[in-house]
Amino acid sequence: MSGLLLVGGGGHCRSCIDVIEADARYTIRGVVDRQPAAVADLLGYPLLGDDAMLASLLERERNALVTVGQIKSAEARIRLYSLLKSVDAVLPSIVSPHAYVSKHAGMGEGTVVFHGGIVNARAFIGRNCIVNSRALIEHDAVVGDHSHISTGALVNGSCHIGNGTFVGSGAVVHNGVKIGSGCVIAAGAVVKNDVPDGTLMRGDQ
Template sequence: MDIILVGGGGHCRSVIDILEASGAYRIFGVLDLPAKGGTGILGYPVIGCDDDIPRLIREGQFRFLITLGQIKSPARRIALFQIIKDHGGCLPSIVSPLARVSRHAVVGEGTIVMHGALINAGARVGCNCIVNSRALVEHDVSVGDHCHLSTACVVNGAVQIGEGTFVGSGAVARENLEIGSGCIIGAGALVRKSLPPNSIYIGGGNGR
């Protein structure tokens, strides 16, 4: 089954490694900036740009995966997800063969679970999320759509995370917290309290 990757930066390279390891999809090509047309990313051709999504959906039985990274704002990933959905495209969930997702967990469409990540029983991860390398999502956690759980972060049991939130590398969220939508949690932060929507939390009690 052919898949097209949307976004050709560093995150795309990591996703390519996962797809090659899993063998579930054949990478047909990458959509990137127009200036990169005709070049290659780890041996896969850049076949167009974002504007080509509607045409590619009409012309072929392709699957799509958004491989644009998310550091602060999820806005561009959300826009691309919506374009694909509006034109009838299919976005599968992708799980690395080196990750572990409980059969009692749910992973939404367009979400990727990367090498070494663990999603435990009762957890629910929304659509178009990145669960990055070695991230831990413990039992009964709920993660909204369009979130990025960065490398080696820990989301402890029953935490609720709203959509569009970014959790930095190595951050730890204590159990039973509610983290609102649109939050940014810095790398290495220890989150001991619930956070309202659109909070910026860098740890040490600092939040705004």
């Protein structure tokens, strides 16, 4: 199996480790974190150093994955994605064997589909995205780069989610709705109408 470096050592990293192990296409070589002193439990994998070590580590291992989570802002994930691209890393997409991604769907590099996630026909997920546990991306929906569709969120058919947007746990996006870039849709929100760029949305709209 090919080796894989993980960039970011928090709780989201541990969830990614579980999916990567289940996917079984890559061997995790270790974890890189900006603040090594703050890293606690890496489920038995070694901490290899901080971000400054990436270039030298990638001379030996080209595959890497951003394993920092995203709630309010995609800034950290975008920064790390750009850093990895600047040193010519290869960012595979990872799909849990307990998820379903249609053969008619598309997915960009560095995206992870977690356990129970569903991506249906003609949906497209961009680069460096999180489709978290039990999230649904229905037919013909588009999710932009660096976005996070959180646990149990429902993105219905023909929706369009902009770049760097967070859709919280249990949120429901009605059929055909367009959500702009850089938005935060709170947990449990019901989105019935289009949402402009940069919106923080709670409740129903």
